[in-house]
Amino acid sequence: MSKNIRYLVPLIIFIVVAAFLYRGLSLNPREVPSPFINKPAPDFTLQKLENMGEQFSNKDMLGKVWLLNVWASWCVACRQEHPLLVQMRRRGEIPIYGLNYKDAPSQARQWLKQHGDPYEISVVDFQGNVGIDYGVYGVPETFIIDKRGIIRHKVIGPISTNILNECVMPLVKVLEQEDPQVTPTEYQRVEGCA
Amino acid sequence: MRLHLVIAVLSLVLGFNAIAVFAKEAQPLAADPQLEKRVNDIAKELRCLVCQNQTIADSHADLAIDLKNQVRDMVGSGKTQKEIVDYMVQRYGDFVRYRPPIKPTTYLLWAGPFILLVVGVVLLISNLRKRKLAIADTPLSADESERLKSLLSADVSTAGKNSGGEVKPS
Numbered sequence: 001m002s003k004n005i006r007y008l009v010p011l012i013i014f015i016v017v018a019a020f021l022y023r024g025l026s027l028n029p030r031e032v033p034s035p036f037i038n039k040p041a042p043d044f045t046l047q048k049l050e051n052m053g054e055q056f057s058n059k060d061m062l063g064k065v066w067l068l069n070v071w072a073s074w075c076v077a078c079r080q081e082h083p084l085l086v087q088m089r090r091r092g093e094i095p096i097y098g099l100n101y102k103d104a105p106s107q108a109r110q111w112l113k114q115h116g117d118p119y120e121i122s123v124v125d126f127q128g129n130v131g132i133d134y135g136v137y138g139v140p141e142t143f144i145i146d147k148r149g150i151i152r153h154k155v156i157g158p159i160s161t162n163i164l165n166e167c168v169m170p171l172v173k174v175l176e177q178e179d180p181q182v183t184p185t186e187y188q189r190v191e192g193c194a
Numbered sequence: 195m196r197l198h199l200v201i202a203v204l205s206l207v208l209g210f211n212a213i214a215v216f217a218k219e220a221q222p223l224a225a226d227p228q229l230e231k232r233v234n235d236i237a238k239e240l241r242c243l244v245c246q247n248q249t250i251a252d253s254h255a256d257l258a259i260d261l262k263n264q265v266r267d268m269v270g271s272g273k274t275q276k277e278i279v280d281y282m283v284q285r286y287g288d289f290v291r292y293r294p295p296i297k298p299t300t301y302l303l304w305a306g307p308f309i310l311l312v313v314g315v316v317l318l319i320s321n322l323r324k325r326k327l328a329i330a331d332t333p334l335s336a337d338e339s340e341r342l343k344s345l346l347s348a349d350v351s352t353a354g355k356n357s358g359g360e361v362k363p364s
Contacts (some may be wrong), residue, residue: 135285137243
């Protein structure tokens with residue numbers, strides 16, 4: 001009896017190791033889980049890209065569900081998601097605000113003229129300080145922020161049609177239903193965002 | 195006279211400024227070696243999120259340089275290492291630390307090697323014991339000692355002759 005099991009031990013070890021390695025293959029090491037999920041979005045007040053004399057603050061958005069999209073004219077992956085963002089703005093389903101990250105404002109404006117402007121407002125984070133505050137480590141990143149100013153999800157990398165339909169829009173719909181006066185005991189989640 | 199003094203002071207100030215600017219341009223790291231050492235010590239504890247197997251001290255990625263500058267600012271304003279690491283963890287999560295913290299989700303990570311070591315030692319000891327038992331002396335039975343005696347005496351009487359062993363051909 002025990003002899004028979006002994007021959008199985010290497011096989012069992014192999015299966016366990018293989019299972020772990022297989023799981024590891026399907027994980028993306030670039031997707032570092034954000035510690036900000038379900039925490040208040042860090043406060044910022046920055047100049048508007050299109051009108052540097054005026055300022056915009058995340059606090060202006062309290063009471064609304066909105067997206068904060070981190071972008072830059074030097075960012076190649078941003079071009080990938082850009083048409084989708086422009087489409088979203090045309091449909092007017094959700095306001096998108098841009099955080100222009102470590103970019104030259106003149107080049108950023110030029111870029112928007114060339115590719116279309118999906119943003120209600122873009123703000124200038126020239127030094128990247130607000131980026132650090134938000135834990136940005138790659139562009140593009142998109143934060144979904146609820147009516148109470150809580151970050152509910154972060155999309156790392158370009159938004160695809162798939163992510164938009166499975167995660168972003170369903171989550172936005174859930175957030176739209178929430179009452180900003182009520183502090184939820186548990187934050188609702190959307191399966192597509194997992 | 196007074197004008198001369200003003201010019202002297204001005205040129206001194208401007209001169210210093212020029213030196214300071216030059217020094218900064220040439221080798222900003224040597225500005226304060228002690229501060230830089232502290233910055234580096236802390237930077238060695240922090241993972242660069244873009245090039246994930248490097249610390250921000252080793253990395254030349256843009257983000258690593260930004261974070262190093264942030265660390266330098268914070269050290270300059272008198273923050274302790276713990277405060278700075280906490281600041282980074284708040285923004286980037288535990289992943290940013292090269293030494294993972296000890297908490298329930300990382301117990302296995304920290305204890306794993308020692309558990310494996312203990313398991314290995316236990317297996318080794320039990321195997322050695324078994325082997326020792328396997329080769330333990332067992333007394334000869336009566337039959338066997340009889341046979342041994344006859345073989346030994348036969349060996350003595352036939353000394354010098356071949357008793358059936360292998361023979362080297364002559």
